[in-house]
Amino acid sequence: MSVVAPFGFEAAGVSAGIKKPGEKDLAVVAAAGPVAAAGIFTRNRSAAAPVLLSRHHLRDHQARAIVLNSGCANAGTGSAGEKAALAMAQATAEGLGCRVPDVLVASTGPIGPPLPIDHICNAIPDAIGALNDQSGTEAATAIMTTDTVNKEATAVGSGYVIGGMAKGAAMVRPDMATMLAVLTTDAVLSWQALETMLRRVGDKTFNCLNIDGCPSTNDSVFLLASGAAGVRPDLEEFEQRLHDVCLDLALQMARDGEMTDRVITVNVRGAVNDAIAREIGRTMTDSDLVRASFYGGDPNWGRLLAAAGAGPFPVNPNAMTVSYNGVEVARNSVQLDYARNALLATLRQGDFSVDVEVGTGEGQATIYACDLTPGYVTFNSEPS
Amino acid sequence: MSVVAPFGFEAAGVSAGIKKPGEKDLAVVAAAGPVAAAGIFTRNRSAAAPVLLSRHHLRDHQARAIVLNSGCANAGTGSAGEKAALAMAQATAEGLGCRVPDVLVASTGPIGPPLPIDHICNAIPDAIGALNDQSGTEAATAIMTTDTVNKEATAVGSGYVIGGMAKGAAMVRPDMATMLAVLTTDAVLSWQALETMLRRVGDKTFNCLNIDGCPSTNDSVFLLASGAAGVRPDLEEFEQRLHDVCLDLALQMARDGEMTDRVITVNVRGAVNDAIAREIGRTMTDSDLVRASFYGGDPNWGRLLAAAGAGPFPVNPNAMTVSYNGVEVARNSVQLDYARNALLATLRQGDFSVDVEVGTGEGQATIYACDLTPGYVTFNSEPS
CATH class of the missing domain: 3.10.20.340 (ArgJ beta chain, C-terminal domain)
Structure with missing residues (x-):
């Protein structure tokens, strides 16, 4: 169920033609309107264009949607890459009828090649058309690179749910690593609470994962709270459940480390x-x-x-x-x-x-x- | 010719029984009396006992001899390792009839096992008895670990010679790496000049070598000047020749990186x-x-x-x-x-x-x- 397990979120995963024909490579996760959001990102000084843009878009601590692609990291792509990341956000905002700064962007795949932005912009309306509250696995599949399995997790708290999806494989020594993760909850939480807990939990889970000692340019973890469950959670319990989901995803990544055995x-x-x-x-x-x-x-x-x-x-x-x-x-x-x-x-x-x-x-x-x-x-x- | 190429140095390489029977594993390089000396060492915080001792013995900036063993790094050996390193220096000082602080010590090999100090102390008199001005290759062979070839280099300056031997193989990301090197010259030089030039040249040669990104516990480079040529060298020329020898040895190490191809x-x-x-x-x-x-x-x-x-x-x-x-x-x-x-x-x-x-x-x-x-x-x- 992953990111669509909590009330108030829809997801989709489609093929934009970045990877091989027919392979899913574009995902959208969307709330019904702007919701409280937090993110943690790579500390790599060669941070990719989507990281720079998402960090910027999170300055108002809210988001409506996240658009993610696999097959190309849009890293090492200079100012053309920055324009492409913005174009992804614009196309998504247009499709959803929301403000551009309410769209977060993430990319993963090889570093260096230019992002096939035309393919992506053409497919974004399809992805938005496909959004529904059952398609968590499609979205989790669309963000895979050399992952062999899709990675999803959920935890149930007192009157609310936390869901998550992630991808890992290699270049995973988070700080963050090339790992992307999207976490959602229907609990009612301020962005301050989300940010504090995400940072603390991220340090103990994703940032404790070391697949190959190579810190990536693209690591991004997003946490969105729709509030759709109408429940203000006990913060200690919520943080523990968030930890459970993040550790579950981190261990799924470790077990699926690229060509690793143990x-x-x-x-x-x-x-x-x-x-x-x-x-x-x-x-x-x-x-x-x-x-x-x-x-x-x-x-x-x-x-x-x-x-x-x-x-x-x-x-x-x-x-x-x-x-x-x-x-x-x-x-x-x-x-x-x-x-x-x-x-x-x-x-x-x-x-x-x-x-x-x-x-x-x-x-x-x-x-x-x-x-x-x-x-x-x-x-x-x-x-x- | 390596370390015995300059006037005023003798060397020996013998088998102490640390490695397989008959394999050379103990080397001594000695001057006729105390000479000006400098050293650069690993910056690893788990520096091995011989590194700690040699650093201490270099505080008076002079040395008579260096005793080196392969087959055991004497690292991760606690206070017993410190006693063993001191015992190596004592046995060498006794054999040569010099002060203990005039003996420098270096070890290389697996980290963890205790140093077979009895074997070493038994063999030190043999090594001292074997000292002569032709045995540079024997000494260079005795410090090899997984190296496939011994590593020696010499350079000729205006009226003086610089010689060197080294070992590399793996755990080589100097700062320093498990590399050991002994450099000798018969030029007349103060310890201050030796130290300044060794540090500068080391930074541009050994410290620019990266075999496997793993900084070792035992890296040591020693430079001894016997003055036996009676020539005070032009410092600029000397530093260039020293650079030539160090770069030559560093490249020999790179070419012989453990199971590496290029x-x-x-x-x-x-x-x-x-x-x-x-x-x-x-x-x-x-x-x-x-x-x-x-x-x-x-x-x-x-x-x-x-x-x-x-x-x-x-x-x-x-x-x-x-x-x-x-x-x-x-x-x-x-x-x-x-x-x-x-x-x-x-x-x-x-x-x-x-x-x-x-x-x-x-x-x-x-x-x-x-x-x-x-x-x-x-x-x-x-x-x-």
Whole structure:
């Protein structure tokens, strides 16, 4: 059900001819009128045109619709790209009869090629004509790139619903990564509440995902609240439900990482604070050597130690304690005797967890990482 | 000839039994007495015990000898590792009859396992007994890890010689990387001159090498000046010759990157200053997607744009101009029509160059990067 699960939202996914003929590549999610909205975006300094435009359009904290395309990121496209992003918003606003600044825009796909804006503008009326409150899966399908499955999630709160759709695959090391997500709710919420909660939840979910250590130009997460349920939610409950939906989508992305085999849950403990714990976890899982050891199911804690120290964050190289699937392999940076063959056998089976205590404080974070596989390299090496 | 090419140095490489029986794994380079010395080291916060000790021993800016082992990095070894590094220095000082602080120490190999210090201390007298002015290659061989060839270089100045040996392979993203290098000269130079020139040259050579984006715990470069040639060199000439030797060794490391296929020379132009140009180049070549495109010979400039923006450095996403092997593929962030098949054919042939203009100033730097190959992943995934 995804984004159309809450009252007050319609969606559509159609084929605009950006990807192969017949493949869905254009999605619209729309409310009945302008509603409270919040967004979080890539911090990449090469942020794509749609990111710049959506950030601008969110300055009044409201939106009527989001138009999203796959098959082209509209990044690295200069001022022509900026015009194309605006044209997408204009065509959507015209179709819906709303103000242009009430339309948010997102694109995903290869970086560099120009956006086929004529194809998109031709298809936007079709998409708007197809809008209905059942087509969440069509929209979620239309934003896929190298994703192998569409990604949807919902959570039910006390008298309201939260729905979401996302795409991931590669170039996913959010801050944000090339991930797009649209979240909707029918709860009654101010934009301030949406923004605060989205930022906090995004930091603990999407921003804790590390598929390949490559921060994208296009990451965007939008949260729209229609208020159609007429319920003012308990904020603590809402934030927890929002967290559930976002974590669900983030884990769906991790499991569908481009040509990856496993999801490794890395729990960092004992950092100076939670934010630094997250950065240490991200730095560790950025390392090719660490992710290659994940692929091999090798409890190579020395690489974690080396990678943790590579970042600008304080770690105590003499106080690192590391466990794989609960088996302690090093304590205070001294390798232990452990039942190595038994551990190797469990690590070979699939997903596993790594606990890293860095010995500098009380901060903690959990990172959801993918392994680095030969298949990922081959897949991403081929000229398109 | 390497480190023994200049007058006043002897070297030896022996087998201490750290690696497989019979494989050389312990090297000593020694001057006839204490000489002026300088060093540059990893900035990894998990710096290994030998790095900490050598940095400490260089506080008086002189050294008599360097003892180096391969087969174990003595990193992630806590206080036992610190004692082991000191024991290596003590045994070497005893054998040579010099002060302990006049011995520098370096280790390279897997991170985590304890250093087999008894084996090393037993073999140090053998190494000292084997010291002579012909054994540069033996020493260069004894510091190899997954290197497939030993790495040596020399340059001749006006009345003096500079020699060097190094090891590289993987975990090589100097700042420094797991690279070790020993540089010697018989010119007469103060430690201040050595330190200034080594730092400047290191930044333009070893620190511009990016094999796998993984900064190591053990990188160390030492420069010793025996003065045995009796010549006070022109500093400008000396720095140029030192640059030649360091660049030669850095390129040997790039060509011998672990399971890598190509060396890609990335010239960054138009950054705010040279240091930022270097950081942008390093950030770009850290990206798995960029290095996978290097492997495939794919002129995927969009990934360069995305990766450049991922760092904390100012880039202008609308002003990036990119050429592969001199063929411009994008100008001011707009993709050009270019003879794609002809370019793909040249990129498929082996090493190539990439020029990236980032449009924010006059700074420039050249990075020597390796491609990311499926073989690298497989090789580094296997539990040892």
